Structures are given as C-alpha cells and as structure tokens.
Amino acid sequence: MTSQKIINNKCSCKWQRIKKSVRKKYNYTCQICGKKDNNITVHHKLPVRDIKMLYNLITIEEYKKCKLLWDRNWLIPLCKKCENIIDNPVKNRSFTEEYTLNKRRIL
Numbered sequence: 001m002t003s004q005k006i007i008n009n010k011c012s013c014k015w016q017r018i019k020k021s022v023r024k025k026y027n028y029t030c031q032i033c034g035k036k037d038n039n040i041t042v043h044h045k046l047p048v049r050d051i052k053m054l055y056n057l058i059t060i061e062e063y064k065k066c067k068l069l070w071d072r073n074w075l076i077p078l079c080k081k082c083e084n085i086i087d088n089p090v091k092n093r094s095f096t097e098e099y100t101l102n103k104r105r106i107l
Contacts (some may be wrong), residue, residue, distance in 0.1 A: 006013065018042070022075045030079040032086075040077040043086065055058070 019042040029036050044051070048069065057063050068074055078086065 017071055018070060018072060018075065020022050022072055024079050025072070026077045029077065031076040032078060032082040035079045035082075040079055041083050042075050043078045045074050045076060076105055 022042045023040055027036070028040050030040060046054075046068070051057070051068055055062070055066055056077055057066055063069060093095070104105065
C-alpha cells in the first residue's frame with residue numbers, strides 16, 4: 001500500500017476535514033493554473049514519499065502522528081491536470097520548468 005493510500009484509508013475522517021478546509025481556504029482554485037473546480041484535489045507541497053523518508057515513517061501510527069502530513073500550510077489545491085504533471089515531472093518537462101518558476105509563490 002502506498003503512503004498516500006495509508007493516509008486516505010486509515011485517517012479518512014481527519015483527512016477529509018483537512019482537504020475541505022484547504023479547498024475552502026484557496027476558494028477551490030488550482031494554485032498552478034488558476035482553474036476553479038469544486039472537485040479539486042489537495043496536494044502535499046512536499047511529496048508524501050519524501051516525508052516518509054525524511055521522518056522514516058513505517059507504521060500507520062507514525063503517519064498519524066507526523067504533523068507535517070496534516071499541516072494545512074503544506075497542502076495546496078491542484079486541478080487533476082496540474083497534479084498529474086507535478087506527479088510525473090519527467091513526462092512533463094516544460095510544465096515542470098514553469099512550475100519551478102512559480103514554486104516560490106506557492107511555498
């Protein structure tokens with residue numbers, strides 16, 4: 001099971017509340033392209049796999065206790081297209097370069 005699935009499956013109530021508040025905070029607007037969408041996804045600024053390695057997270061309890069995973073300041077809403085591009089930077093090199101330029105605005 002992937003790190004993100006662990007968070008979604010084992011902590012779903014908490015995660016749903018956090019996602020809702022992040023979407024509302026940013027007015028359901030993608031922070032890369034500006035698209036508004038009621039079904040916008042919520043993305044960790046630092047990938048969950050990196051957080052997992054940084055904090056050596058193994059058990060579900062460790063994931064639940066990791067404050068960075070649940071910190072709303074480290075989450076942003078992204079549309080499906082932008083999330084896909086961010087998650088697959090090698091396939092989407094030109095967009096990744098644009099994202100890198102805009103990253104300072106996001107972080």
